[in-house]
Amino acid sequence: MESARWIEQVKxxxxxxxxxxxxxxxxxxxxxxxxxxxxxxxxxxxxxxxxYWSRSRKKLWHKGEESxxxxxxxxxRLDCDNDVVLLKIEQLGGVACHTGRESCFFKQLKHNEWQFxxxxxxxxxxxxxxx
Amino acid sequence: MESARWIEQVKxxxxxxxxxxxxxxxxxxxxxxxxxxxxxxxxxxxxxxxxYWSRSRKKLWHKGEESxxxxxxxxxRLDCDNDVVLLKIEQLGGVACHTGRESCFFKQLKHNEWQFxxxxxxxxxxxxxxx
Numbered sequence: 001m002e003s004a005r006w007i008e009q010v011k012x013x014x015x016x017x018x019x020x021x022x023x024x025x026x027x028x029x030x031x032x033x034x035x036x037x038x039x040x041x042x043x044x045x046x047x048x049x050x051x052y053w054s055r056s057r058k059k060l061w062h063k064g065e066e067s068x069x070x071x072x073x074x075x076x077r078l079d080c081d082n083d084v085v086l087l088k089i090e091q092l093g094g095v096a097c098h099t100g101r102e103s104c105f106f107k108q109l110k111h112n113e114w115q116f117x118x119x120x121x122x123x124x125x126x127x128x129x130x131x
Numbered sequence: 132m133e134s135a136r137w138i139e140q141v142k143x144x145x146x147x148x149x150x151x152x153x154x155x156x157x158x159x160x161x162x163x164x165x166x167x168x169x170x171x172x173x174x175x176x177x178x179x180x181x182x183y184w185s186r187s188r189k190k191l192w193h194k195g196e197e198s199x200x201x202x203x204x205x206x207x208r209l210d211c212d213n214d215v216v217l218l219k220i221e222q223l224g225g226v227a228c229h230t231g232r233e234s235c236f237f238k239q240l241k242h243n244e245w246q247f248x249x250x251x252x253x254x255x256x257x258x259x260x261x262x
Contacts, residue, residue, distance in 0.1 A: 005243070006243050006244060009245060019150055021164065027159070028158070029159070030152055030161065033150065033152065033210060077237075078240070078245050079163070079164060079236050079237075080230050080235045080237065080238075082238075086161055101211075104215070105208040106208075106211065107208060107213075108206055108207065109208070109209070114140060
């Protein structure tokens with residue numbers, strides 16, 4: 001399939017990826033950061049749910065496929081240099097992080113230490129089941 | 132100089148960099164995305180203003196050094212995997228983007244096109260002077 005023009009306008013890096021920031025569309029909280037390849041971005045736009053490229057597992061990752069915590073895309077944005085994507089989303093379940101917190105950015109630098117400043121809302125074993 | 136423990140806890144990539152998201156501390160708007168190396172992060176924490184690593188110019192980049200649009204750091208956050216930094220900042224001059232817009236994320240996907248959806252607040256030639 002030929003790639004859409006708007007997808008080719010993204011400046012893909014040498015690995016064929018683009019960094020992606022996911023932000024809660026209502027609260028404005030930055031929830032997570034991940035990567036997409038062309039196929040992930042195309043699928044995200046087509047189905048209206050965030051689909052990333054997992055660099056560790058080397059495969060497409062439909063966010064929430066295991067936990068049910070899908071991300072409904074409200075806006076898809078691109079930056080001035082065409083090399084970073086911003087998703088404004090509705091986070092189903094209210095939890096984006098695999099630790100069970102709303103956001104992955106829960107460590108804050110205080111007194112030269114990374115301190116945990118956000119609560120766990122859901123236990124990971126509830127999210128992913130016991131294995 | 133020996134690197135601080137909290138800096139070594141960041142998971143630096145193969146190029147010695149970490150991706151950084153800058154967010155307005157009050158409005159929650161995501162303003163820009165850039166990179167830091169160890170020295171940039173140390174300087175950012177020490178001086179309370181965002182200092183990035185410019186990958187194109189291959190040198191430290193004290194944001195706003197030319198335009199006066201410094202970024203005062205209110206919070207410094209790290210994600211669950213220790214490989215992405217989030218800065219909550221006060222954006223002096225109200226403009227983070229070199230195009231004169233508040234945010235770099237001013238293109239929105241609509242009808243399979245990237246449409247410009249944010250106004251230019253300051254002309255670039257006013258920000259950087261005529262050369």
